[in-house]
Structure formats: C-alpha cells, structure tokens
Amino acid sequence: MERQKFIILTLNEECYAIPIDYIHSIERTQPVTRIPNTEGFVKGVINLRGIITPVIDLRERMGFEAKPLDEVSRIIITNRSQESIGLIVDGADDVIEINNDDIEPPPETISENYRDYIEGVIKHEQRLIVLLSLEHVFEADFVKQHHV
Template sequence: MDERTVNEELQLVVFTLATEEYALPITKVQEINRLVPITKLPQTPAFMEGIINLRGRIIPVIDLRKRFSLVLKEHTDDTRIIIVEIQGQTLGVIVDAVTEVIRLQSDSIEPPPQAFAIDSKYIQGVGKLDSRLIILLDIDRIFSKNEEKILQDMND
C-alpha cells in the first residue's frame, strides 16, 4: 500500500476563536480579508451578520462565535473574514484572528471527544501539533438544511 495515502499531509488555515485554535483545510479557503462594513439583513438567523460586497459579489457573512454560542466580544484589528466555499456556496466567516497556515500529518489527527462545548458534528477531528491541540472544523456540516436554504436564497 502507498504510504502517502496512509499518512496524508493536510494543509490547514489556523485561526482563533475565544481561547481555542481551529483550522480549515486550505482547499476550502478562497481568501482571507480584514473586517469590512457588513450590511444587516432582517429576519435571518442570529449568527448571520449580513452581507458584504466583495469586488462586486454579494457574500453572506456569519459570525462563528455566534454560531458556536461562544461569548461575544468586540471586533479588533486582528478580526478577519475567511471566504470559504460550503457546498457550492461562497460565504464569509468571521473569526477572531487568522494565525498561520500549517501542514499536519493525517495520523496526528484524532476523532473529536464526545464531551465538547460545541456540537461535535461540526468537528472533523483534533490535530496534535507539538504541545498544541487544533480543532479541525467540518465546514460543510456547519449549517442545518433550513439554514443552507436561507444562505442559498441570499446568494441567488
């Protein structure tokens, strides 16, 4: 068996939310931007911040702190919007800060423990890098079907 398929190297974009480090596969990330003015929309889920105009494209934006029911805090100069692709939809995700891009061997990733503060369906695994633990998000499973429909309607 080919060893590369057994121990694949993942390239991840690492960001912080509250006191934890999270990561997304770099293949899901289109770009990383500073926080820009966000236009609020009525009657959207609480975690939906609104929409932004990104070079002529209207992009829905969510706040991951709100999505994960974390304590809210003021945005800072480090706050970023990560533009991601989720099931064919382009979306902005607000995070506290983007810290680095890392390479992580797949064998250093373990399944998420069952007792997690956020719903473990959002979590692909927990990566170990030196003495750090990095939570790998499954961005494709972050929304319910109803929420996906709302996002799709915003993109149409």
C-alpha cells in the same frame, strides 16, 4: 503518508483549523449590510470585489458570546458548493501542514451541541487544535434543530 494544509484561526482564545482547500481568501473586516429576519449569527452580506457574500459570526454560530471586532478580527471567505460564505473569526494568521495520522476523532466527552461542529482534533507541536466541520457550521437544518 498523506499530508494536508490547514488555516489556523482563533475563536474565544482557542485554536481551530479549516482545511485550506475550503478557503478562498482571508480578509480584513469591513462593513456588513444587515439582512432582516435572519438568525443572530448571520451578520449580513458584504460586497467582496463585486460578489455579494453572506457573512456569519463563527463565535456566535458555535454558541460563544459575541465580541466586538478589532484589528486582528478577520473574515475567512470559504467556498462551499459554488457559493462563497464569510466567517468572522477572532484571528487567522497561520497555515500548518500535518500528517493525516495526526488527526484524531473528537473526544466522546464533548457535549453533543459542539460535537457536530468538530471533525477531529489535530496534535501539532505540543498543542491540540480543533478541526471544524464546515458542513455542520453551514447546515441550515442543524441551525433549526439546535436553535442556535
């Protein structure tokens, strides 16, 4: 049975997962340099050990209300096609390993605005964790199409 590892993060008091293969590092929050004329969820760029990395607020990207950063907020540095992108999340502090059989497709009842962000739902220790589709989170056409 095939198993995968996931980083568990929190957004809006809910648990979400990203495959660990996409994660470069998890960083404490730091000052972000704003870039003019970008979508509201694009917070700007950070200098991460000499590499300029764009940063987006995942809460806002998914349509949740903005929240001030605090001591548990984190920036998850992801790798996507040779490019690093930072995701600001409410918290990230757990790694789980699950069987692929424990991933179910997203429920049909989820609104279309959110369904594209969700790759599936993970059943893990009496809780359900939403598996994010990073491809849709980063997809520019999706942003324009949904005016997020």
